[in-house]
Each structure stands twice: as structure tokens, then as C-alpha cells.
Amino acid sequence: MQAAGQRNYRHLGDLTGASHENVRRYLRGISSPSVEFLSAFCAALGINGDWLLTGKGPMLRTDVKAESLRGADPGELLSAMAGMIEKLDRRVEMMERWIQDLETRVRAYSRLGRQGECGGESGSAGDVKAKACDGEPSEAAVVVRATTSTPPKRVQLIARSVAKRRNSSAD
Secondary structure: OOOOOOOOHHHHHHHHOOOHHHHHHHHHOOOOOOHHHHHHHHHHHOEOHHHHHHOOOOOEHHHHHHHHHHHOOHHHHHHHHHHHHHHHHHHHHHHHHHHHHHHHHHHHHHHHHHOHHHOEEEOHHHEEEEEOOOOOEOOOOOEEEOOOOOOHHHHHHHHHHHHHHHHHHHO
16 A cells, blocks of 8 residues: 555554554455544554545645645635634734733732732732722722732733833833
């Protein structure tokens, strides 16, 4: 078999997790290979499953993309690229919203550190409510959740980098 190359039955069995005797039966046409064997065979040798089953397309999986691109219509390629750009745009928007939220939390946390005795009050489950010295909630009662995923040292590092970024953009 062309895809197996010079490999012996034992080596192919080791690669696919099948017994060497089953590999011999499959490759000699004595019995039909299982789907699991075919999948493992293609994965282990980098074989295109479509080629193995139908004889169509390139033999190697690494050549499939190049073959598909050569045969693709320019309109299909542009449409695919437009779809990918839209996905990337949505992801960038989500990241921007996440960063804005993080910056708000960092500013609130850093403001709590500067408020000293007027600071804030601790609630249950690690909530810290920022309060100005007049007792009113500061900035629409910003609530900073002190979670294990954002320990105070990490928040301080982020606060410093945000402050540096703001200072450099003001120049």
C-alpha cells in the first residue's frame, strides 16, 4: 500500500494502536479495517482521509489546503476572508470592552488604596465598596470584587501600567 510506505506491520500497529496481525489483514485485503484504525492510520501518517477512502485529492493532509486554495473561486476566497475579518472584529470589540472593565476596576481599586481613613467598607464575600470621605458612594458605587484570579499585587501592577499608558498618551 502506497500510504504505508516501507513500514512493516509491527511498526504500523505501534503507530495506530492495532495489533500487527490486524494491520496485515487490513493491508492485504483479507478483512475490512475499522473506522478507528483508518482514523489512527491517517493521523499517524498524515494521510488525507478522503484520498485514502476515495482516491481523490492529495495523499498528504498537509497538501489539502494548498489544493483547495488552488481550486477555489476568487469570490469564495473573498467571502471567507470577509467572514474571518468580521470574527476578528467582534473579538477585538469584546477584548476592548473587557479591558475597559478591567481599567475601571483597577482605577477603583487604586482609588481605595489612596483614600486612607475614608477608604471603603468591606462587605461579604470579598466585596469592597468605594466611598468618598463624605460617605457617598464614589463613581456610582463602584464595586471591586477581590477574587483569587486578580490578587491585590496583580491589580497594583495593572494599575501602574494603566497609569504609565495614560501618562505616555497625554504627552
